[in-house]
Amino acid sequence: MQTLQRTPLHGRHVELGARLVPFAGWEMPVQYDGVIAEHRAVRTDCGVFDVSHMGELEVEGPRAGELLQGLLSNDLDRIGVGEAQYTLLTNERGGIVDDLIVYKLEPFRYLLVVNASNARTDYEWLKEREVRGSDVRDVSDEYALLAVQGPRSIERLELPDAKPFTFALGEIGGVDCMVNRTGYTGERGVELLVETDEAVELWDAALDRGAKPCGLGARDTLRLEVCYPLHGNDISPNTDAISAGLGWVCALEKEFTGVDELRRVKEEGPERRLVAFVMVDKAIPRAGMAIEQGGEVTSGSLSPMLDAGIGLGYVDPAAAAPGSEITVDVRGRPRKARVVTKPIYKPAT
Amino acid sequence: MAAAESYPEDLKYHREHDWARVQADEATLGITWFAQDALGELVHFEAPENGAGVTKDSSYGEVESVKAVSEVIAPLSGEVVEVNRKVVDEPETVNDDPYGDGWLIRIRLSEPAEVESLLDAEAYKQVLAEQ
Numbered sequence: 166m167q168t169l170q171r172t173p174l175h176g177r178h179v180e181l182g183a184r185l186v187p188f189a190g191w192e193m194p195v196q197y198d199g200v201i202a203e204h205r206a207v208r209t210d211c212g213v214f215d216v217s218h219m220g221e222l223e224v225e226g227p228r229a230g231e232l233l234q235g236l237l238s239n240d241l242d243r244i245g246v247g248e249a250q251y252t253l254l255t256n257e258r259g260g261i262v263d264d265l266i267v268y269k270l271e272p273f274r275y276l277l278v279v280n281a282s283n284a285r286t287d288y289e290w291l292k293e294r295e296v297r298g299s300d301v302r303d304v305s306d307e308y309a310l311l312a313v314q315g316p317r318s319i320e321r322l323e324l325p326d327a328k329p330f331t332f333a334l335g336e337i338g339g340v341d342c343m344v345n346r347t348g349y350t351g352e353r354g355v356e357l358l359v360e361t362d363e364a365v366e367l368w369d370a371a372l373d374r375g376a377k378p379c380g381l382g383a384r385d386t387l388r389l390e391v392c393y394p395l396h397g398n399d400i401s402p403n404t405d406a407i408s409a410g411l412g413w414v415c416a417l418e419k420e421f422t423g424v425d426e427l428r429r430v431k432e433e434g435p436e437r438r439l440v441a442f443v444m445v446d447k448a449i450p451r452a453g454m455a456i457e458q459g460g461e462v463t464s465g466s467l468s469p470m471l472d473a474g475i476g477l478g479y480v481d482p483a484a485a486a487p488g489s490e491i492t493v494d495v496r497g498r499p500r501k502a503r504v505v506t507k508p509i510y511k512p513a514t
Numbered sequence: 515m516a517a518a519e520s521y522p523e524d525l526k527y528h529r530e531h532d533w534a535r536v537q538a539d540e541a542t543l544g545i546t547w548f549a550q551d552a553l554g555e556l557v558h559f560e561a562p563e564n565g566a567g568v569t570k571d572s573s574y575g576e577v578e579s580v581k582a583v584s585e586v587i588a589p590l591s592g593e594v595v596e597v598n599r600k601v602v603d604e605p606e607t608v609n610d611d612p613y614g615d616g617w618l619i620r621i622r623l624s625e626p627a628e629v630e631s632l633l634d635a636e637a638y639k640q641v642l643a644e645q
Contacts, residue, residue, distance in 0.1 A: 184554075199516075199555050200580040382554075382581055449558050449578050467557040467580050474558075496576070496583075 172217035189282035203383035211315035220284025228298035240416035259426035309364030314354030338370025351391030408435035444474030458484035527638035528589035592621035
């Protein structure tokens with residue numbers, strides 16, 4: 166039996182009465198009050214998530230940029246120090262090893278924030294391909310990560326305005342942290358990288374300023390409404406970025422692992438496309454359900470904002486245009502849905 | 515507002531976390547406080563049709579929360595005479611009042627003797643204690 170890892174905030178979660186569940190080898194809060202109330206808090210005000218389970222890798226050295234440019238899909242040369250970029254770690258078949266955010270800390274030093282379930286794989290992937298002049302380190306144990314998200318998050322934390330996908334060192338309630346203008350909810354907000362032993366103090370400061378504790382349940386419904394893919398569900402080493410609608414993070418004019426295959430898929434057109442859909446019939450789609458138009462649901466839930474079933478799934482390109490009607494097999498019952506333009510829900514800010 | 519944990523003495527229970535309120539040859543069915551708490555806020559009730567047959571120990575519908583789906587097991591056999599439309603329209607009613615407004619269906623019993631096999635509140639609480 167595997168022992169679950171705990172974040173530095175585990176004690177706080179227990180005190181708050183969170184429902185804790187195993188997730189990617191960690192014992193994590195899935196909800197405190199309830200998924201719907203937490204979801205609404207993030208859409209209307211401000212919520213705080215413990216996402217310390219996520220992995221952090223540092224790549225440093227005079228050839229660090231060169232190493233990453235050859236392994237990541239997006240063009241790393243487009244960002245400077247103080248900027249971040251959403252990108253993919255790809256395999257030779259154009260499949261997605263992981264999706265991640267890369268932060269340029271210094272001219273020769275990068276931070277990669279990666280999915281918890283892939284942290285080990287990503288580290289080994291990079292380490293095996295390390296070149297002289299590029300040092301890859303797993304620094305996950307040194308940091309906790311808190312996401313503070315919602316239209317009032319910046320105001321509540323008394324932070325200056327800043328552009329999305331930038332970062333700076335900052336201080337909240339006397340705690341120094343790296344303030345990243347990134348997130349997984351579609352709302353304004355920040356992700357705060359903090360040294361492990363100061364995580365509790367930062368969490369308490371966020372709660373003092375009115376952030377509502379939110380669990381992984383709301384994190385999932387929030388990201389689904391704005392159609393951010395979840396690795397392991399919507400994207401995987403066996404699905405390519407073009408089919409997944411992530412061509413916009415693939416710089417096909419540069420050389421990186423799997424680029425030839427991605428160019429081919431782009432040229433010939435994908436066999437299936439990842440689409441967003443809203444149920445027309447009253448039903449909730451779930452991952453794994455068959456879609457009659459040649460594919461399956463990869464993520465599904467009730468949308469708290471739309472009060473309707475929503476999902477992401479792969480379908481035949483002929484059924485992928487917004488407006489197309491598709492049929493989801495809900496445990497033997499055919500239920501109609503309509504393909505919609507992403508995002509399914511557009512945040513007000 | 516979520517209800518506080520309770521298992522009323524006047525109800526009969528099935529170990530799959532369902533309750534029955536038996537009145538003459540009819541029974542009102544629902545899920546227990548434990549079941550709704552384990553699922554979280556209900557967002558969908560896939561109800562049977564009026565007139566459909568239900569069989570003791572078999573599923574007659576589904577309840578879903580944001581994260582999970584659960585079959586609802588019939589504690590008794592019979593024919594559906596009424597579906598609680600309030601729960602179909604506002605499934606969270608089950609969380610608010612699992613034994614009152616949050617009932618699911620009413621059936622006409624086809625095998626009234628089955629009632630003898632159900633648990634009383636004490637015996638059901640024992641089932642919960644063993645989980």
